Amino acid sequence: MTGSNSLTNLKVGQRARVTALRSDGSMRRRLQDIGLIAGTEVECVQKSPAGDPVAYLIRGALIALRSEDSARVMIACP
Amino acid sequence: MGLTSGSTGIHAVDTRLVVKKQQESHMVVALAGNPNVGKSTVFNALTGMNQHTGNWPGKTVANAQGNCTHKGRGFVLVDIPGSYSLMAHSAEEEVARDFICFGAPDAVAVVCDATCLERNLNLVLQTLEITGSVVVCVNLMDEARRKGISVDLELVSRRLGVPVIPAAARSGEGLEELMDALAGLPRESRRETRLIRYPKPVEQAVALLEPALEKLCAGRLPARWAALRLLDGDEKLRCSLSSLCGAQLEEQADVAQALARARALLGQAGLTGEGLEDAIVSALVREAERICRGAVLAQPTRQELRDRKIDRALTSKWFGYPLMLLLLAAVLWLTIAGANLPSELLAKGLFWVQDQLSRAFVCFHAPEWLRGVLVDGVFRTLAWVVSVMLPPMAIFFPLFTLLEDLGYLPRVAFNLDKYFKKCCACGKQALTMCMGFGCNAAGIVGCRIIDSPRERLIAMITNNFVPCNGRFPTLIAILSMFFLGAAGGLSGSILSALLLTGIILLGILMTFLVSKLLSMTLLKGVPSSFTLELPPYRRPQIGRVIVRSIFDRTLFVLGRAAAVAAPAGLVIWLLANVTVGEHTLLALCSGFLDPFGRFLGMDGVILLAFVLGLPANEIVVPIMIMAYTQTGVLTDLAELSALKGLLVANGWTWITAVSTMLFSLMHWPCSTTCMTIRKESGSVKWTAVSFLVPTLAGVVVCGLFANLARLL
Numbered sequence: 001m002t003g004s005n006s007l008t009n010l011k012v013g014q015r016a017r018v019t020a021l022r023s024d025g026s027m028r029r030r031l032q033d034i035g036l037i038a039g040t041e042v043e044c045v046q047k048s049p050a051g052d053p054v055a056y057l058i059r060g061a062l063i064a065l066r067s068e069d070s071a072r073v074m075i076a077c078p
Numbered sequence: 079m080g081l082t083s084g085s086t087g088i089h090a091v092d093t094r095l096v097v098k099k100q101q102e103s104h105m106v107v108a109l110a111g112n113p114n115v116g117k118s119t120v121f122n123a124l125t126g127m128n129q130h131t132g133n134w135p136g137k138t139v140a141n142a143q144g145n146c147t148h149k150g151r152g153f154v155l156v157d158i159p160g161s162y163s164l165m166a167h168s169a170e171e172e173v174a175r176d177f178i179c180f181g182a183p184d185a186v187a188v189v190c191d192a193t194c195l196e197r198n199l200n201l202v203l204q205t206l207e208i209t210g211s212v213v214v215c216v217n218l219m220d221e222a223r224r225k226g227i228s229v230d231l232e233l234v235s236r237r238l239g240v241p242v243i244p245a246a247a248r249s250g251e252g253l254e255e256l257m258d259a260l261a262g263l264p265r266e267s268r269r270e271t272r273l274i275r276y277p278k279p280v281e282q283a284v285a286l287l288e289p290a291l292e293k294l295c296a297g298r299l300p301a302r303w304a305a306l307r308l309l310d311g312d313e314k315l316r317c318s319l320s321s322l323c324g325a326q327l328e329e330q331a332d333v334a335q336a337l338a339r340a341r342a343l344l345g346q347a348g349l350t351g352e353g354l355e356d357a358i359v360s361a362l363v364r365e366a367e368r369i370c371r372g373a374v375l376a377q378p379t380r381q382e383l384r385d386r387k388i389d390r391a392l393t394s395k396w397f398g399y400p401l402m403l404l405l406l407a408a409v410l411w412l413t414i415a416g417a418n419l420p421s422e423l424l425a426k427g428l429f430w431v432q433d434q435l436s437r438a439f440v441c442f443h444a445p446e447w448l449r450g451v452l453v454d455g456v457f458r459t460l461a462w463v464v465s466v467m468l469p470p471m472a473i474f475f476p477l478f479t480l481l482e483d484l485g486y487l488p489r490v491a492f493n494l495d496k497y498f499k500k501c502c503a504c505g506k507q508a509l510t511m512c513m514g515f516g517c518n519a520a521g522i523v524g525c526r527i528i529d530s531p532r533e534r535l536i537a538m539i540t541n542n543f544v545p546c547n548g549r550f551p552t553l554i555a556i557l558s559m560f561f562l563g564a565a566g567g568l569s570g571s572i573l574s575a576l577l578l579t580g581i582i583l584l585g586i587l588m589t590f591l592v593s594k595l596l597s598m599t600l601l602k603g604v605p606s607s608f609t610l611e612l613p614p615y616r617r618p619q620i621g622r623v624i625v626r627s628i629f630d631r632t633l634f635v636l637g638r639a640a641a642v643a644a645p646a647g648l649v650i651w652l653l654a655n656v657t658v659g660e661h662t663l664l665a666l667c668s669g670f671l672d673p674f675g676r677f678l679g680m681d682g683v684i685l686l687a688f689v690l691g692l693p694a695n696e697i698v699v700p701i702m703i704m705a706y707t708q709t710g711v712l713t714d715l716a717e718l719s720a721l722k723g724l725l726v727a728n729g730w731t732w733i734t735a736v737s738t739m740l741f742s743l744m745h746w747p748c749s750t751t752c753m754t755i756r757k758e759s760g761s762v763k764w765t766a767v768s769f770l771v772p773t774l775a776g777v778v779v780c781g782l783f784a785n786l787a788r789l790l
Contacts, residue, residue: 030609037360047395048493049398053496061194064505064609066505
């Protein structure tokens with residue numbers, strides 16, 4: 001699932017723009033609700049001690065996502 | 079301000095909300111907003127009530143209502159659960175949406191977080207689609223200033239077309255103005271607003287449906303909004319709409335016809351299912367973006383950058399876990415060290431009172447049995463609960479609440495999520511476990527923040543492995559009696575804090591183990607996806623939290639002591655003094671339980687105390703003491719050392735002590751918790767499982783431990 005250009009590959013401190021959401025069902029809706037749609041800018045802020053989940057800055061809020069879920073968010077690095 | 083008496087104990091078992099107006103002229107205002115934006119703080123500040131607040135998303139899980147008056151006008155405020163959207167993807171979003179749509183509030187105050195206003199506007203825009211009677215309250219202005227975010231609220235207000243009020247509810251800033259704005263709203267409610275423009279095919283489809291729905295909704299809901307939701311294919315809402323209109327929507331010929339045509343039109347444009355949802359959500363998000371453009375400016379301050387660095391350290395590879403353990407141990411140490419002196423003083427005072435009472439009874443020539451029932455039975459049990467249990471509870475609770483207010487709990491969930499994932503459970507379970515430290519019933523209600531029903535049940539069934547406030551003092555008392563020996567003072571209290579931390583870690587280990595087992599057996603499934611918001615740290619309102627929660631706790635424990643401990647004392651006295659044949663009832667009961675108790679490393683009296691302690695865990699130790707003293711040994715028990723003497727005289731060894739602690743950690747939930755589980759799961763079966771799983775775990779662990787230890 002992990003494409004070369006998914007959110008999972010973003011390193012702490014890096015930013016990127018979302019190009020597409022490949023998540024489905026309730027996760028897709030939840031991500032859209034918090035403002036994560038194509039075109040949204042995301043910054044990788046911190047990793048949890050075990051390396052997963054990872055917290056991202058999305059529209060001013062810090063949101064943690066599991067690797068399975070961030071792998072379905074496609075990005076384009078600026 | 080953290081857990082309150084309203085969110086723990088029996089109050090956790092809430093009932094469905096019915097809005098109670100004191101007068102017909104009173105205005106009903108719904109407080110909506112994203113999770114963790116301070117809705118409950120606004121609610122408490124306005125109503126003077128004490129609804130649970132804390133710095134983590136999802137505290138308010140049910141509607142609460144309160145009254146206030148402003149400039150002679152009466153208001154009924156309804157605090158609804160936080161939600162990101164009104165499309166109802168989770169239980170609490172559904173509660174929120176249903177109240178705004180079908181609860182017929184006169185106005186909605188949407189509370190927003192100034193530090194991420196753009197995201198919050200999504201909910202504002204969705205609310206505006208339902209009703210025009212909206213006031214936007216931009217809360218946390220103080221935090222935004224701290225973070226270097228400035229908001230041009232006048233511009234936002236002009237673009238939204240409704241009043242926008244800046245506020246900092248924790249310091250009371252902006253609340254007067256909020257009430258002014260609410261009072262100033264025109265009373266003709268439900269005026270329709272057409273703020274969002276959707277892509278052309280969507281607008282055309284809506285236009286097809288609107289006329290047919292206009293008749294059915296009859297002004298109770300905007301037809302445009304109803305049309306959008308019907309196109310969305312939102313099943314639950316379709317049912318609610320049907321019951322509101324008093325007719326099955328799809329059975330209405332004109333609606334069905336229009337819907338078919340609209341769907342065909344959308345199909346041609348490629349807007350079906352996910353595509354349509356995307357189009358609708360994107361339109362909302364883009365609109366929020368447009369409204370904030372040029373109105374919100376962010377320039378991270380030095381403070382903000384420092385906060386981020388601290389947060390990164392707190393969740394880093396090297397510090398993350400040690401820091402969590404250190405915090406836990408520190409909280410426990412403060413509790414143990416701080417409770418010592420008040421415990422002793424209370425015991426001395428209360429036992430002096432007992433002597434005086436006894437003397438008074440003798441003085442008035444009261445019958446001996448009456449003195450026995452009231453003084454040796456009721457009063458003494460009460461005295462034990464108050465002196466041994468109250469001080470640690472009154473100290474632990476505010477400390478825990480401070481951590482909650484600070485915003486540390488979501489970080490715990492963040493740190494531990496990977497292990498929950500390995501157990502096929504949800505990281506938010508860590509949050510519900512944290513609540514369990516305060517009160518297991520509150521922990522169970524907190525499980526509503528977990529969206530997946532399977533993971534929610536796992537969290538409910540395992541919540542009892544976290545010792546609640548009512549069980550801590552039991553553990554602390556046994557620890558200090560049997561494992562500290564001569565070590566008193568500072569080193570003694572540190573040692574017992576470390577031992578207690580160990581016991582809690584064992585409980586957490588059991589949680590993981592049982593979660594994993596449940597995921598493999600009764601509740602098979604794979605971990606589901608979720609998002610976890612990490613809110614900014616907030617300075618806790620230290621003074622208020624401490625005063626409030628000590629006060630709350632003290633009253634709560636005293637109330638419970640009167641309601642539960644006093645009758646339990648009565649029962650124990652009766653059991654010990656009513657004889658059947660040659661034996662007292664107590665001897666018969668404990669004798670009956672004795673073989674099993676001994677197999678578990680305890681004895682019949684201890685097991686009986688756990689059974690009688692079902693209504694409240696804090697009465698287990700007092701019942702034990704009562705039972706032992708009733709069997710003849712009478713000592714002055716004002717000090718723990720004397721208490722240890724009593725226990726040892728009744729055959730306690732270190733094995734008994736450890737087994738009792740293990741069983742205290744792992745046995746059936748108290749009756750309030752069971753009732754809450756029944757209510758929350760809606761199932762007798764899962765309540766029974768929640769009762770049996772920790773009990774079985776306790777039986778297995780105690781049985782293994784006791785029998786292995788005896789071999790040594």
